[in-house]
Amino acid sequence: YLYNPDNPSIGPRQYPPGFPVALAPVVRVFGLDLQPMKVEEVLFFVAALLLIHRLIQPLMPPAAGAAVVLAVGLNPYFWDFKDQVLSDLPFLFFFFATLLCVTRAHEAERSARLRGVLSVLGGFAMYASYATRVIGIVLLPTLIVSDFIRYRWLTKETLVAIGTFTVLAALQY
Numbered sequence: 001y002l003y004n005p006d007n008p009s010i011g012p013r014q015y016p017p018g019f020p021v022a023l024a025p026v027v028r029v030f031g032l033d034l035q036p037m038k039v040e041e042v043l044f045f046v047a048a049l050l051l052i053h054r055l056i057q058p059l060m061p062p063a064a065g066a067a068v069v070l071a072v073g074l075n076p077y078f079w080d081f082k083d084q085v086l087s088d089l090p091f092l093f094f095f096f097a098t099l100l101c102v103t104r105a106h107e108a109e110r111s112a113r114l115r116g117v118l119s120v121l122g123g124f125a126m127y128a129s130y131a132t133r134v135i136g137i138v139l140l141p142t143l144i145v146s147d148f149i150r151y152r153w154l155t156k157e158t159l160v161a162i163g164t165f166t167v168l169a170a171l172q173y
Contacts, residue, residue, distance in 0.1 A: 017172065018094075018131030019087035037085045044089040045081070049073050051096035055103070091133040097125035098139050105157040119157040123164025130165070131172060140165060 022044075023037060030036040053069045060068070072078065081089055101122030105115045126143070129136030140162065147158045154162075 016087075016131050016134055018128055018133075019090055022090050022132070023085070034085060038082060041085060041089050042082055044093045045073075045078065048089065048093040048096050051093065051100050055096060055100045087132050091129060091136065094125050094129040094132055095136065095139070098122055098129055101125055102143060102157070102161055105161070106155065115157055116160060119160035120164050122157075123161035124168065126161060126165045127168035127172075130169065 023040065026036050026040050049069050049072060052072060053065060056065050056068055059065075078089075101118045104110070105118035105122055107115075110118070126136065126139045129139055143158055143161065144154065147154050
């Protein structure tokens, strides 16, 4: 994306680096051919559907979970994205990866080490969401507010995720 100062309302001055970094290996191997980039978009979408399934699996019966995944996967709105190379589907993937890692990190039956690893992965996924689409920054206050509502304080897992996010975002700038 090249910023056009003559038409500043079209897009941001600077595009976040996450999506171009995700496209870089495909461009390196296949050049500027759009077809492999579209394949990468579809792979991000399929991976996001798998994450949605894993996220809702403990919340509802298997048939209902499959119905939700099918409703999202067969939604014509999302199918239109397969013909474009946009940051929306990678953002969707990283958004759900953040939710999955953070929710699983708070499960008490997991070992402390696994909770720590999931917290770091959640922080990394939160950063990847932010690096892909700037709106991903809403995950940070959402996580904080969620902890205050559920636990009345910030948990160690949330602090680790926030710390990971902060370090990666600082390195970006």
